[in-house]
Amino acid sequence: MITVKPSDRTAAPKPASIYDVAKRAGVSIKTVSRVVNRQSNVSDATREKVMEAVDALSYRPNIFARGLASERSFLIGLLYDNPSAGYIAAMQVGVLTRCREEGYHLIVESLDAANPNIGRQVHSLVTESSLHGVILTAPLCDSQAVIDALNRANCPFVRIAPEKHLPGASDVRIDDFKAAYDMTAYLIGLGHRRIGFIKGHPGHGAAQARFAGYRSALEHAGLPLEEELCVQGFFSYQSGLEAGEKLLTLKNRPTAIFAGNDDMAAAVLACSQRFNLKIPHDLSVAGFDDSLVAQVVSPRLTTCRQPIREMAEAAVSMLIQRSANDGPVERQLDHELVVRESTVPPPGAT
Amino acid sequence: MITVKPSDRTAAPKPASIYDVAKRAGVSIKTVSRVVNRQSNVSDATREKVMEAVDALSYRPNIFARGLASERSFLIGLLYDNPSAGYIAAMQVGVLTRCREEGYHLIVESLDAANPNIGRQVHSLVTESSLHGVILTAPLCDSQAVIDALNRANCPFVRIAPEKHLPGASDVRIDDFKAAYDMTAYLIGLGHRRIGFIKGHPGHGAAQARFAGYRSALEHAGLPLEEELCVQGFFSYQSGLEAGEKLLTLKNRPTAIFAGNDDMAAAVLACSQRFNLKIPHDLSVAGFDDSLVAQVVSPRLTTCRQPIREMAEAAVSMLIQRSANDGPVERQLDHELVVRESTVPPPGAT
DNA sequence: AACGCATATGACAACGCTGCCATCATACCC
DNA sequence: GGGTATGATGGCAGCGTTGTCATATGCGTT
Numbered sequence: 001m002i003t004v005k006p007s008d009r010t011a012a013p014k015p016a017s018i019y020d021v022a023k024r025a026g027v028s029i030k031t032v033s034r035v036v037n038r039q040s041n042v043s044d045a046t047r048e049k050v051m052e053a054v055d056a057l058s059y060r061p062n063i064f065a066r067g068l069a070s071e072r073s074f075l076i077g078l079l080y081d082n083p084s085a086g087y088i089a090a091m092q093v094g095v096l097t098r099c100r101e102e103g104y105h106l107i108v109e110s111l112d113a114a115n116p117n118i119g120r121q122v123h124s125l126v127t128e129s130s131l132h133g134v135i136l137t138a139p140l141c142d143s144q145a146v147i148d149a150l151n152r153a154n155c156p157f158v159r160i161a162p163e164k165h166l167p168g169a170s171d172v173r174i175d176d177f178k179a180a181y182d183m184t185a186y187l188i189g190l191g192h193r194r195i196g197f198i199k200g201h202p203g204h205g206a207a208q209a210r211f212a213g214y215r216s217a218l219e220h221a222g223l224p225l226e227e228e229l230c231v232q233g234f235f236s237y238q239s240g241l242e243a244g245e246k247l248l249t250l251k252n253r254p255t256a257i258f259a260g261n262d263d264m265a266a267a268v269l270a271c272s273q274r275f276n277l278k279i280p281h282d283l284s285v286a287g288f289d290d291s292l293v294a295q296v297v298s299p300r301l302t303t304c305r306q307p308i309r310e311m312a313e314a315a316v317s318m319l320i321q322r323s324a325n326d327g328p329v330e331r332q333l334d335h336e337l338v339v340r341e342s343t344v345p346p347p348g349a350t
Numbered sequence: 351m352i353t354v355k356p357s358d359r360t361a362a363p364k365p366a367s368i369y370d371v372a373k374r375a376g377v378s379i380k381t382v383s384r385v386v387n388r389q390s391n392v393s394d395a396t397r398e399k400v401m402e403a404v405d406a407l408s409y410r411p412n413i414f415a416r417g418l419a420s421e422r423s424f425l426i427g428l429l430y431d432n433p434s435a436g437y438i439a440a441m442q443v444g445v446l447t448r449c450r451e452e453g454y455h456l457i458v459e460s461l462d463a464a465n466p467n468i469g470r471q472v473h474s475l476v477t478e479s480s481l482h483g484v485i486l487t488a489p490l491c492d493s494q495a496v497i498d499a500l501n502r503a504n505c506p507f508v509r510i511a512p513e514k515h516l517p518g519a520s521d522v523r524i525d526d527f528k529a530a531y532d533m534t535a536y537l538i539g540l541g542h543r544r545i546g547f548i549k550g551h552p553g554h555g556a557a558q559a560r561f562a563g564y565r566s567a568l569e570h571a572g573l574p575l576e577e578e579l580c581v582q583g584f585f586s587y588q589s590g591l592e593a594g595e596k597l598l599t600l601k602n603r604p605t606a607i608f609a610g611n612d613d614m615a616a617a618v619l620a621c622s623q624r625f626n627l628k629i630p631h632d633l634s635v636a637g638f639d640d641s642l643v644a645q646v647v648s649p650r651l652t653t654c655r656q657p658i659r660e661m662a663e664a665a666v667s668m669l670i671q672r673s674a675n676d677g678p679v680e681r682q683l684d685h686e687l688v689v690r691e692s693t694v695p696p697p698g699a700t
Numbered sequence: 701a702a703c704g705c706a707t708a709t710g711a712c713a714a715c716g717c718t719g720c721c722a723t724c725a726t727a728c729c730c
Numbered sequence: 731g732g733g734t735a736t737g738a739t740g741g742c743a744g745c746g747t748t749g750t751c752a753t754a755t756g757c758g759t760t
């Protein structure tokens with residue numbers, strides 16, 4: 001019942017080669033190569049002829065021949081180890097967008113950051129397919145072994161939203177400090193005076209920066225920093241549950257809780273049910289990241305969006321423009337406060 | 351402040367080539383090639399010598415040279431167009447696992463299924479990099495243009511959980527009929543007698559199969575199929591909201607609702623709040639897919655899991671084993687009923 | 701001893717492209 | 731008018747591997 005037309009299968013579908021294009025355009029293959037690679041020293045007339053032939057034959061250079069003959073592989077590697085699904089998906093979209101625009105292809109590899117052989121794995125992966133550059137996401141981007149291997153292979157790389165700072169690395173990130181500052185200021189603006197904060201994993205640079213932003217905003221508003229309102233979390237749902245419990249059992253409980261990421265904020269939501277608190281009426285909750293969770297919990301979370309897609313695009317651009325011998329670079333993109341239903345003025349506010 | 355040790359950058363990191371291995375093992379490069387490709391007609395002694403050299407030098411064949419010289423590219427393509435994030439991530443993990451095991455690499459491309467040029471895009475992508483095979487996910491896997499292009503390029507492909515049936519395609523899927531049957535039977539087993547069903551998008555084979563499974567389970571249990579309990583949805587959250595509304599305003603409302611996918615089930619959860627129904631106490635809700643949503647809503651959804659990872663692995667295996675000239679193949683994997691907190695016996699049950 | 705046959709190994713071209721160098725024409729300078 | 735910079739183009743080797751074919755070796759048969 002399911003069949004294939006034999007004709008579909010028999011034809012040998014050889015794509016057009018550079019020879020075909022050269023013949024059709026009446027030039028040498030070398031000239032075709034020049035045009036295709038946008039090199040100079042080709043007359044406009046010739047370029048046009050070649051372009052026409054390229055279009056007519058739907059010619060696309062063979063990536064293997066290209067990779068073999070030149071140092072340029074037109075291959076970007078995306079390396080990750082088991083990150084959040086939404087995160088990697090959003091990133092990949094951004095990466096692919098830019099790759100397509102630039103005629104690059106994307107090779108994806110998932111690695112185990114805990115594997116002691118990780119450095120060797122990365123090195124052989126990179127050299128064997130002479131990747132043009134690689135993009136690293138958490139937690140791989142926080143592994144010194146990976147960075148070292150990449151440097152050893154002289155392979156440019158960019159880390160996206162790394163958590164720790166690592167010497168010799170190029171990064172794309174947002175300003176976590178300012179983002180947390182903005183969120184806190186927004187909550188203060190709503191009228192909140194007692195704002196709880198759930199810290200992220202200590203040792204993660206981003207977690208620290210966010211906490212610092214929170215403190216700074218309080219300070220600027222002339223609000224005291226209260227010890228009991230700042231509890232330690234570890235970015236996990238579970239840790240958010242425990243932290244939320246701590247905050248909500250306080251005699252003088254906060255009117256708003258700002259969690260270091262969305263997972264922990266979602267945990268606070270779940271937790272508050274047990275305290276019979278209506279969100280946002282009795283308690284405002286804010287998260288960070290604008291991950292998928294933020295949009296599917298009820299009420300949806302006010303949070304701070306990292307422009308993952310744009311960050312990924314920026315990373316590819318950096319990779320394509322830069323050479324391995326440039327020094328490390330840091331690039332910061334704008335975050336965005338996403339106000340949803342989980343935050344309102346505190347109870348009793350005018 | 352951020353610096354790179356110069357030594358890290360200067361070394362030219364040429365990976366070992368087949369020549370190095372041959373020299374070290376004292377054989378010709380051809381013999382090395384034979385060993386590496388697991389071909390026959392190599393003596394055990396020679397094989398061992400070569401293997402040792404390969405290990406010592408961490409030799410890995412250059413993918414470009416390989417792809418250029420042979421028909422085999424060791425490249426698997428994963429094509430998709432904007433699917434759910436969790437879905438694509440889970441799939442990718444499975445694909446990567448098998449690829450790694452078999453020494454293949456993964457190239458990912460995101461395409462626009464609606465683009466009229468899609469066929470040409472796919473064709474040139476496949477031929478230019480002579481992909482060994484490609485894996486298609488929804489909605490690309492339901493595009494006849496894509497299938498045609500692949501067939502034209504003589505490129506093997508496997509579709510994962512396709513929604514429509516398409517002639518000449520190889521598929522990996524679960525038994526949607528049986529899965530929906532099982533879920534319905536489970537609800538009946540809990541004591542439910544009035545079970546609402548929210549249908550998926552008409553025209554999607556899976557949606558139809560699920561509805562058929564639901565009906566069949568009712569029938570086997572001697573329960574009547576009631577028109578008013580079966581409402582049309584379209585797999586979207588929004589459609590689930592509307593469908594839920596319809597079901598919950600019924601005079602004789604169901605004690606359980608089985609939605610054709612998790613998104614619609616999550617919508618029923620949200621919807622039931624407005625009717626002041628406590629889930630699961632007043633109403634049991636079941637979804638389908640075990641997508642991320644199912645785990646983050648509260649209460650977490652009872653649902654039916656598609657083993658996406660395993661399906662992806664199976665797809666890669668099929669691609670590696672099969673040649674383009676084999677006919678299309680269908681492979682079915684086991685689903686799994688995931689019972690969580692959203693389903694309990696109906697109110698008033700013993 | 702001569703032959704056939706299977707098994708093991710190597711020599712060499714080819715894959716499609718780019719890098720390097722050579723060539724040729726043109727334009728400009730003193 | 732001879733010399734020299736500059737732009738446009740082509741010839742050819744070589745990238746690291748595999749496919750094809752040739753060769754060598756060992757063994758059983760007659």
